[in-house]
Amino acid sequence: RWVDVPALLPGLIDEARVLSGARQHQLELEATPGLLLLGNEKELRSAFANLLFNAVHYTPEGGRISLRWSSDNQAGYLEVEDTGIGIELRHIDRLTERFYRVDNGRSKSRGGTGLGLAIVKHVLMRHEAQLRIRSTPGQGSRFTCVFPAKLLRQSLAEREHAGAGP
Numbered sequence: 001r002w003v004d005v006p007a008l009l010p011g012l013i014d015e016a017r018v019l020s021g022a023r024q025h026q027l028e029l030e031a032t033p034g035l036l037l038l039g040n041e042k043e044l045r046s047a048f049a050n051l052l053f054n055a056v057h058y059t060p061e062g063g064r065i066s067l068r069w070s071s072d073n074q075a076g077y078l079e080v081e082d083t084g085i086g087i088e089l090r091h092i093d094r095l096t097e098r099f100y101r102v103d104n105g106r107s108k109s110r111g112g113t114g115l116g117l118a119i120v121k122h123v124l125m126r127h128e129a130q131l132r133i134r135s136t137p138g139q140g141s142r143f144t145c146v147f148p149a150k151l152l153r154q155s156l157a158e159r160e161h162a163g164a165g166p
């Protein structure tokens, strides 16, 4: 099935806003219109939600969280970037293990289960996609799902729109 990712993301932003609540994060969304992804909508939605909700959980009040969906000739990119607490390099390789949680104040006080990123990894594996993680402690993190170009398509409506010109 072709999943209309740009149509899916505003709903996730709404949920993130509810989760953020009084902490008032700045939530930003940028998506390439009509950029479709071949896959399982439910699974992809849950993977993207896990990344976005992590950003909300691990970013202090008022921080900025960006959700982006784009592509180039090589691949499609679903990116979640935050200005949160960040993750030390020594933890990065283990984050997608089941039940792995970073031993810091904010993670422990929240009491999640440590399954979120294991689910993300599993879903991405089923879509031949990869998870790239970049993080700087005290500054923020960026999680990028990289999908192979063969799973991408530009919707017909958008192509016609682009072709129509000004």
Ligand code: ATP
Binding pocket: 050, 054, 055, 057, 058, 059, 082, 084, 085, 086, 087, 095, 096, 100, 101, 102, 103, 107, 111, 112, 113, 114, 115, 116, 117, 118, 141
């Ligand atoms: P669950 O998702 O099951 O409720 P969780 O959020 O602890 O629990 P994961 O989503 O798998 O589990 O994340 C694993 C750990 O990675 C977290 O406990 C946290 O320490 C760290 N982490 C994940 N995302 C971020 C982020 N955006 N910023 C900082 N740390 C993060």
Ligand code: MG
Binding pocket: 050, 053, 054, 112, 115, 116, 117
């Ligand atoms: Mg989580």
